[in-house]
Amino acid sequence: GAGVSQSPSNKVTEKGKDVELRCDPISGHTALYWYRQSLGQGLEFLIYFQGNSAPDKSGLPSDRFSAERTGGSVSTLTIQRTQQEDSAVYLCASSIISQANYEQYFGPGTRLTVT
């Protein structure tokens, strides 16, 4: 079946602008994760959603970052007033449930470049 999809695949934006990144998880997966992959920091956890529970936002680097998940499916990661250090590949993953032994399936990522 279809995997995790993300859009756009590439986004170039000017410093100070807001951006929205979209993730469509695998149908039926109740857990959704956002990670960030950057040269300086490697792969970092940002946030995860599990069903109707409150999301775990502990990885968000600043209050300029926020995410929501509508209807338990599609998720949007929003970065306000983008900075150059926000340039990275943003990866989304989903799994059947949010437990440590369940495989996370990753999307291809959105490459964000802040100029």
Added chain:
Amino acid sequence: AQSVTQLDSQVPVFEEAPVELRCNYSSSVSVYLFWYVQYPNQGLQLLLKYLSGSTLVKGINGFEAEFNKSQTSFHLRKPSVHISDTAEYFCAVSENRGSTLGRLYFGRGTQLTVWP
């Protein structure tokens, strides 16, 4: 918090040679261990995982890894590599407890380059 260390950032090797990519983690609790591979311009793909049971885990594309609890290691091996194995490899750990359930902690990655 978890810490995952991949000791080699780059590993060059000739085709058909064996390879070992090293991974060590720090944790005082029960963990699950994973290796992911990332081909250029693609997302992460699971190679193999250790959940419990036999410490030697076999994955896709001929890779295997061994969990060593006393050394807190989970090294990835392949007896004979192909050029198509050229990619970046990530070791990841997930804690089996509490509020961090399911969250993955990643190493910095190891770029494996296979030369003809």
